[in-house]
Amino acid sequence: MRVVLLGAPGAGKGTQCKRIVDRYGLLHLSSGDILRKERTAATELGRKAQSYMDSGELVPDQLIVEMMTKAMRNDPDAGYILDGFPRTVNQAVELDKALEGNCEDIDAILNLEIDDKLVIERMSGRRSCPKCGAVYHIKNLRPKVDDKCDIDGTTLVQRPDDNSDVVSNRLKAYHQQTEPVAAYFRNNRTVYDIDASKDPDKVSVLIFEKLDALAKS
Numbered sequence: 068m069r070v071v072l073l074g075a076p077g078a079g080k081g082t083q084c085k086r087i088v089d090r091y092g093l094l095h096l097s098s099g100d101i102l103r104k105e106r107t108a109a110t111e112l113g114r115k116a117q118s119y120m121d122s123g124e125l126v127p128d129q130l131i132v133e134m135m136t137k138a139m140r141n142d143p144d145a146g147y148i149l150d151g152f153p154r155t156v157n158q159a160v161e162l163d164k165a166l167e168g169n170c171e172d173i174d175a176i177l178n179l180e181i182d183d184k185l186v187i188e189r190m191s192g193r194r195s196c197p198k199c200g201a202v203y204h205i206k207n208l209r210p211k212v213d214d215k216c217d218i219d220g221t222t223l224v225q226r227p228d229d230n231s232d233v234v235s236n237r238l239k240a241y242h243q244q245t246e247p248v249a250a251y252f253r254n255n256r257t258v259y260d261i262d263a264s265k266d267p268d269k270v271s272v273l274i275f276e277k278l279d280a281l282a283k284s
């Protein structure tokens with residue numbers, strides 16, 4: 068199964084991907100996570116991406132397409148889920164070309180819908196584990212021990228791009244450049260809109276309904 072998960076920053080893509088991966092064994096390919104790893108490793112790509120990420124702008128398409136098509140080559144038999152990619156219509160066109168070249172297609176496109184006010188609340192309270200990437204929220208999804216990861220006990224951190232100025236730029240980039248991606252896919256594929264304002268377990272149920280049906284077919 069090959070899945071694309073679309074949605075605004077803070078819509079819950081990372082949170083839901085972890086659950087989807089646990090249930091279906093897909094490879095989680097998050098463009099944001101890959102870029103953060105490249106930055107930590109101080110690679111050329113990481114250095115090029117840094118200023119864009121820090122200001123909340125999108126990293127240029129060419130860098131992203133190369134990075135993601137390379138990552139997609141390692142997909143296990145179970146397939147993969149793309150999180151945060153494609154994020155521009157140009158990236159979507161390039162993804163389609165890469166899939167066509169391999170005689171493959173995307174099986175499901177899920178679009179997490181949420182309004183900006185809720186996004187801002189979620190991002191300001193987000194905390195994540197720098198070691199394993201687990202995501203928490205100071206009110207909605209609290210760790211068992213304050214500020215410590217449930218999985219490995221590492222002290223949780225706030226992402227630098229979660230400050231309010233950067234969040235508003237990320238939302239602007241989303242509305243201008245990423246919302247049209249769902250419209251692009253709707254031209255010739257079904258896009259499943261999911262109400263992402265519900266609590267995380269309810270959002271998972273809505274997603275699993277769609278993916279279970281596909282997995283059985």
Ligand code: AP5
Pocket residue numbers: 074075076077078079080081082083098099100102119120121123124125126127131150151152153154155158189190192193194202203204205207208228237263264265266267268270
């Ligand atoms: P990226 O890392 O992809 O960030 P994003 O898309 O902005 O998404 P987030 O990771 O912020 O949010 P999420 O939807 O995963 O939400 P989460 O599950 O954490 O990208 C970062 C940057 O990299 C971009 O700005 C750009 O510069 C660059 N980049 C990445 N991909 C690119 C591309 N393709 N092209 C160009 N540039 C690219 O949840 C958020 C919070 O809410 C958490 O605290 C969570 O606990 C909580 N929460 C989640 N679900 C719920 C719920 N249902 N109810 C209540 N709380 C919830």
